[in-house]
Every structure is written in structure tokens, then in C-alpha cells.
Amino acid sequence: MSLLLQYVKPYWKKATLAALSVVTMALAALIQPQFLSKIMEAIINDDNQVVLTNGAFLLGLALIGMVAGISGTYFSSRVSQSVAADIRAAEYEKIQSFSLEQVQSYTSANLVVRLTNDVNQIQQLVMQILQSVLRVPILLVGAIVLSIWTIPSLWWVVLLMIVLIIASSGRIFSIMGKSFQKIQNLIDQNNTLAQENLAGVRVVKSFNQQANEEKGFSDNTQELTDVNQKIGYLFNLMFPIFMLISYAAIMMALLMISGSVVKHPEQLAKITPFITYLNQILMGLMMMGMISTITSRGFVSLKRIGAVLAEKTDDKVKPERDSLATTSDEKKAGSDEFLTQGLSVSNLDFAYQDADENTLTDISFDLAAGQTLGVVGSTGSGKSTLALVLARLYQASRGQVEVDGVDINKINSKEWRNGVSIVMQKPVLFSGSIRKNLQMGKDDATDEELNAAVEAAQAADFVNQYPDGLDHEISERSANLSGGQKQRLSLARALVKKPRLLILDDSTSALDARSEKRVQDILEADYGQTTKVIIAEKIASIIHADQILVLDEGRVVGQGSHKELLKSSSLYQEIFESQKGKEQKHD
Numbered sequence: 001m002s003l004l005l006q007y008v009k010p011y012w013k014k015a016t017l018a019a020l021s022v023v024t025m026a027l028a029a030l031i032q033p034q035f036l037s038k039i040m041e042a043i044i045n046d047d048n049q050v051v052l053t054n055g056a057f058l059l060g061l062a063l064i065g066m067v068a069g070i071s072g073t074y075f076s077s078r079v080s081q082s083v084a085a086d087i088r089a090a091e092y093e094k095i096q097s098f099s100l101e102q103v104q105s106y107t108s109a110n111l112v113v114r115l116t117n118d119v120n121q122i123q124q125l126v127m128q129i130l131q132s133v134l135r136v137p138i139l140l141v142g143a144i145v146l147s148i149w150t151i152p153s154l155w156w157v158v159l160l161m162i163v164l165i166i167a168s169s170g171r172i173f174s175i176m177g178k179s180f181q182k183i184q185n186l187i188d189q190n191n192t193l194a195q196e197n198l199a200g201v202r203v204v205k206s207f208n209q210q211a212n213e214e215k216g217f218s219d220n221t222q223e224l225t226d227v228n229q230k231i232g233y234l235f236n237l238m239f240p241i242f243m244l245i246s247y248a249a250i251m252m253a254l255l256m257i258s259g260s261v262v263k264h265p266e267q268l269a270k271i272t273p274f275i276t277y278l279n280q281i282l283m284g285l286m287m288m289g290m291i292s293t294i295t296s297r298g299f300v301s302l303k304r305i306g307a308v309l310a311e312k313t314d315d316k317v318k319p320e321r322d323s324l325a326t327t328s329d330e331k332k333a334g335s336d337e338f339l340t341q342g343l344s345v346s347n348l349d350f351a352y353q354d355a356d357e358n359t360l361t362d363i364s365f366d367l368a369a370g371q372t373l374g375v376v377g378s379t380g381s382g383k384s385t386l387a388l389v390l391a392r393l394y395q396a397s398r399g400q401v402e403v404d405g406v407d408i409n410k411i412n413s414k415e416w417r418n419g420v421s422i423v424m425q426k427p428v429l430f431s432g433s434i435r436k437n438l439q440m441g442k443d444d445a446t447d448e449e450l451n452a453a454v455e456a457a458q459a460a461d462f463v464n465q466y467p468d469g470l471d472h473e474i475s476e477r478s479a480n481l482s483g484g485q486k487q488r489l490s491l492a493r494a495l496v497k498k499p500r501l502l503i504l505d506d507s508t509s510a511l512d513a514r515s516e517k518r519v520q521d522i523l524e525a526d527y528g529q530t531t532k533v534i535i536a537e538k539i540a541s542i543i544h545a546d547q548i549l550v551l552d553e554g555r556v557v558g559q560g561s562h563k564e565l566l567k568s569s570s571l572y573q574e575i576f577e578s579q580k581g582k583e584q585k586h587d
Ligand SMILES: Nc1ncnc2c1ncn2[C@@H]1O[C@H](COP(=O)(O)OP(=O)(O)OP(=O)(O)O)[C@@H](O)[C@H]1O
Pocket: 104, 352, 353, 355, 359, 377, 378, 379, 380, 381, 382, 383, 384, 385, 386, 425
């Protein structure tokens, strides 16, 4: 709740206007029946003047109620939309600062639901609170007091109706509350299924899995429909039950006073407001039930969003270094002062969250600035994991990674990001122009710099074929690019900023041997100052590296130059022998 108040606070003026409007509307609704009563009394007494005066008041009140209703809805929807937008932005910003482990532990589909559906629930929650939290109690208490005040002898009819409605609605609303919780979980699942299926649409089609995927999705959708239908049935059931109870109460009231109407005809004037108040009590109770279910659903969402916002973005990975940002750090960012001595890794261990064993164990190496480290090893040996730890996307569980003798966790993040580029094994590009994607590497890169990077990454041939060149649009999930094109553009993005540390995770695997050789030559000639970590399946890609690490089950089992390893590492020899034939064919 304090979270909600924090976000509503900036809009307190509009929230107050909404609350005042709503209170006015409730008071107008409560006073109206009194004028109606006076009009009826005047009709019985044949007093036209009183009929007209009270009629005018009644109309005036109705008008005030209408204006208050409109302004109440206007202000509460403005506040609820603004609060939802602010929460969404704060949540998005928080998720952006999440570590890879945090994203993995929530799952991306779940985070999408928390950003969309949960925020919508909160919008409704704020709307409901502003619209009903004052109105319902005023309407309910006011209608109970005024109904008894209008015909005191019928107090027990009022009480009986309240008891009957609460008894019948309590059960219905409690079933609804549980169903809303279930809906939330099903929407989470639905989103995961849809996301996975769409991301892997090619695999689904190639393995002819449409029918299975459709079944999984339709089972989930069916369950969602069933729960929604159940809520619909309950709503449909609720209204007739409540109407029945209220009409029974009205009938009872009419019966009770029918005997005295002949003696006291003015009683007839009181029955109309009495019935109106009974209806208002009914409405108030129904609204109370609805609010409790809608708000309980909203509070579930609030809790889910609160959990995201309360997440600590790994202190060691981000904020502390941001706070170290000084003017000199900012100046240093991306400058030639970064990584001038070397990269040093000592006794590094790493384990994925919830994993029983280390993925990397006791990794150590020293690399002088400007040198190249090659990393080879069998599948699953931890090469990509090492790349991610070196890029500071994961945090080592033991040991240290140092740049120029400084623990990388102590380096200002801006400086780090400007100095380091990683090209992931699976290239990821975003929908938008090629230019926009490449400028992620350097916001203010000129066309000249972009073209140089495109050239270096061997992407110029196909980029120049597009009539709109760098402005060519990449579609969602870069579906309009081939694997090799994606890889080249990811490489270009990493090269744009001329990084001081470049980490390539199997980033030239989709390039033909000639293009790969050209990339290697350019890296050597134009990126001589850049320290490089190159992970490769093919030994040919790292044969000239100053130092090569051979990984096996997360441990270094060989270390040295190509020549040294051919003598010292049996695994390296084995890999080399197995690739020799293929390389000769390439050459
Ligand atoms: N996000 C993750 N969560 C948990 N375990 C992971 C995660 N990523 C990788 N692993 C595990 O860590 C081990 C090393 O994976 P990694 O991707 O680093 O190997 P690799 O040497 O790059 O393999 P490849 O050559 O196939 O790309 C594997 O056993 C893998 O299952």
C-alpha cells in the first residue's frame, strides 16, 4: 500500500478532486429521495408550488450529481493512468538493471506479464480506490440511516435485507477471489507458451510440431476461458439473487405499511424514498463485494510489482561503481587510459544460480594489453560462461578479474561499458534501422565510423546492396537477415566503439573462411591496441593468438601458444587433429 501511496503522491491534487467529486456524487444521490418524498407529499396535498420548487431542487441535485460523476471519473482515470505509466516506467528501468541471473530467475515471460497485465490491474485498482473507497461507505451508511429515519418502524426490513445479501454474496465473492488468483497464474503460463512458440516458430514448423504446440496453448486458453466463464456465471447468478432479495424486502415493506396508508396517506410519500434507499443499500453492498475482489486482484499484482521494484540490482555488479562516477572517470570512459597494462584472472570460480556444481573452476591467466587470448574446448566446457564473466555480465563466485591491477567490480560502469565490447554466441539485433543497432555500440558514431565497422565486420557487401544502406530496417527478431548477416552486424556493433577489450564468443562461426581471415587481419591491423578474447570452435580462428586456453569441464587443461599446446595438451591435439582435414579443405 505504501508503494501505491508513493506513486499516487505526485498526483495528490487530482486525486483530491476525484475524491471530492465522488463524495459530492454520493451525497447528491442520498439527498435526492428526500426531495422526491416532498414532491409526493405535495402531490397528495395538491400543493403545486411545493411540487415545482422541490422538482427544481431535484433537477439541480441530479445535475450536480452528474457533473460530479463526470469529473470524478475524469480525475480518477487521469490519476490511475499516470500512476500506471510511472510504475511501468520504474519497473522497466529496474528490469533493465537486472543481472542475467535475476532475469533468468523470474523468466522473461513472467517479467512481461508483470510489466503489462499486472500494471493494468494496478491501474484498475487505483481507479476503484478513488471511485469507491469514500463513495461506498458514505452511500451505504447514509442509505441505511436515511431509510430507517424515513420509516423507522421498518428498521428490521432493512436489517434483514442486509443480512440476506451478505450471507449470499460472501460465498460468491470468496470463490471469485480465488478464481482471480488462478487467472493471474494462467496468464503467466499463456504468455510463456506464446513467447516460446513465436520465438521458435521455425523449429516448430520444421519439426511439424504445430499441432502439439496448438494443443498446449489451447489447453491453457481453455482453462483460462473456463475460469473466466465461472466468474461470468457467478456474476450472472449474483444479480438475480440480489434483485430477488431486494424485491422481497420491498414487497415486505409495502405489505407492512399498506394497512396504515388509508389512515396516514403521507406514508405513501415515504415509501418511494424508502425503496430508493433499499436499492442504494443493495448497490452499496454489491459494490463493496466487487471492490474487495477487484482490489484483491490488484493487490496481488501490486505485490508482484513490488517484488520486482524491491529487487537489489547486484550491488557488486552495478550501483556502487556508478556512485564512483567522477568527472575524471567520465573523461576516462572509453579513452585510451583503459586497459593499458593487462587483463589478469586469478583462481576464478563461477556457478550458475541454483546449480550444484561450478561451471568454471580455478581459472587463471594473465594477458598483456593488446594481446589476444584464444579459448577452445569441448561443448559445454564453459567457454561462453567465461566470456560472460569477463564481460562482467555474471559475477565470479570466487577469485578475481583485474584490469590494470584493478578489480573489475570496482571500475565505474560507464568506463567499463565504453571500454568493453562482447559479441555473443547468439547474435541479437533489435527491430529498427541498421544504424540504430550499430549506434548501440556508440551513440554518437558518425557514418564514417559506422561504415568502417561495417567494413571491418565484412558486412559492407550486403549493407551496401540495400538502397537505403544503414537506414535499412531490421524486422522483429531480425527475421529478414541470414545467420551470417546477423553475426556480421553484431560484430560491427561491437567494433564501432573501438573497444579496449573485445570478447568474441564464436562470433565468426557463420563466416566463410575468406571473410573470417579478413576479419582476423583487420583486427590485427586496426585493432592492435585492443585486448582480445576470442572463443572459437575452430582452432584456425585462434591459431595465431598470443595465448590459448583449453577448457574441459570448466577447468583449464592446457595453456600456451598453438605450438606449445600441440606438444603439451592431448585435448588440444585431439581437437586440432579432428579439424585438420576440414581446414585443409578450406585452404
Ligand atoms: N544460464 C544458465 N543457467 C544454468 N546453467 C547454464 C546456463 N548457461 C550455461 N549453463 C551450463 O553451463 C555449462 C557451460 O555452458 P557454456 O555455454 O559456457 O559452454 P560452452 O563451452 O560455451 O559450450 P558451447 O561450445 O556448446 O557453446 C553447461 O553445462 C550449461 O548447461
